Amino acid sequence: MVSSDLFPLNDDIVGQILRFCPNFDTLQAAIHSITREVAYNLVGPALPQALRVVRYPYFDHCTKDSDPFVMAAACPEVSDPLEVINPDKQEMLDENVHVVEKLEDIYSLMVKDRTSTINVLTAEESRRFRRAMYRIMLYCNIFSSYDYPPEQDEQNQRTIIAQRTAILDAYPTDELRQLESALWFLTEIFDICGCHVETYLPEGPAGALDVWEARSRHVIDLHLGVWKDGFIDTPLKNLWSTRKIAPQHSELLSEGILDFVNDLDVICSQCAAPCGVAHYNKPTWCLVPMEDNLLSDNLAENVSIRNYFDEMVRPNFDSPAAVERFIRRLFALRTGPYASWDPTGSYCFPCFMTFVQYHMRVWLLRTVKYGQNLGLVDKGQIPNSDT
Ligand SMILES: [Zn+2]
Incomplete structure (x- = not known):
């Protein structure tokens, strides 16, 4: 049996070589050296x-x-x-x-x-x-x-x-x-x-x-x-x-680590603002913060909706994939001034969050209607709005 494609020596041969170590110190040194090389392969x-x-x-x-x-x-x-x-x-x-x-x-x-x-x-x-x-x-x-x-x-x-x-x-x-x-x-x-x-x-x-x-x-x-x-x-x-170094003020996450950033020229599909590195498109839906910003101010002020959101809705965003799925559902609902929004587009953060808040409202209205009243919608049950 061959140890690996990169190391074309039979395991038995490797074993035989180690058996010829003249003493335990040499054997230990050989094992440590191998362990370190495996650690390098890993890290x-x-x-x-x-x-x-x-x-x-x-x-x-x-x-x-x-x-x-x-x-x-x-x-x-x-x-x-x-x-x-x-x-x-x-x-x-x-x-x-x-x-x-x-x-x-x-x-x-x-x-x-x-x-x-x-x-x-x-x-x-x-x-x-x-x-x-x-x-x-x-x-x-x-x-x-x-x-x-x-x-x-x-x-x-x-x-x-x-x-x-x-x-x-x-x-x-x-x-x-x-x-x-x-x-x-x-x-x-x-x-x-x-x-x-x-x-x-x-x-x-x-x-x-x-x-x-x-x-x-x-x-x-x-x-x-x-x-x-x-x-x-x-x-x-x-x-x-x-060290007499000026602190960075821009908080660029790429500074010093990346030699170049892809797609810096992207402009918002909606307002044409230059987005730099912060545009939201399908692959980055999972980066959207699913916190207080999901509710527009007037909804956040409504205690019933707020409680419903905190207890029933938010716990469902329990993985990046779940967040992505939910945004996909919001796109499936798109309506009103957003009816023509393209899910494959790239959007600046303000435009994207406006879209999300608007459709969060649409989704909540439909969900509440679906559950007849807030207390009837089971925890963990987000109706699939695609269907
Ligand atoms: Zn925009």
Whole structure:
């Protein structure tokens, strides 16, 4: 039996070679080397950052009084290539790779190419994104790993800010910019899912993916007690100031990570406004925030409709696919001034949300009629308006 297409040696032959190791040290070294190569196959060029996340001695080095420089120097990204990756860490690597890959797919759709549901980042763009994401993961793990005093005094806060700043100060400025862009991307995800960013950001990339997949802030148990004020903004601002770098104001999610963005010239199919990267088309319907903005102001003020929406409608948007399906239903209902809207068009956010709010109203009226009164419509039952 052949091990793989890329490694045309019979498994038995490989086994025989290992059996000829003269001692256990040599055998272990061979196994570690193979494990690391498999880890590289799994993680790719961001392996040093991914390994640091799983190896960092969180519980030995992190307390509210720890020396910032000791924390920053612990378990550096450049490590001994023969250091063991034990099964526990292999499992953690696996989980983290899954998170980062999924987030990269969303990033590609949201920031790189809003017409493509396939990840189209180049190899170099992907490396930058993943490196930044693992570094954010490390940062969030470190500062969620220890107990903060219930009442922060100024001295505590100064120490913690110094620790946070020291961890980020290890990175060169261009890679710190990439980290900041990746951070804005996570912020955007939390925003779309209705999560208060300052509260949720310490949950890091894994938390962002969890809320994204469920489109709900209720699916994660928040790390309680983490001091969240300026969680990562404050140390970043400190570093921009120390390094005499002007902070970015545009919050471009692509800055430093992407070499180019596709479809920057798109104009709104309705109002002809230039949309830049933020147009809404079929592939990006899943990016629409299904929160308070779905109800126009006059509907949101009606308590019955508001309750009905919160209790009966919103829980149905429990995945990006469910959001997409619902928007498709709204397009099937299109009427009035929107009758000629093309579902394959690209729309700017204001136009698109006007469309969504208008048809949310149409849909609600039909649904309420269908249920005779609000109490008769079962939870979880969204009538399919296509039919
Ligand atoms: Zn428009």
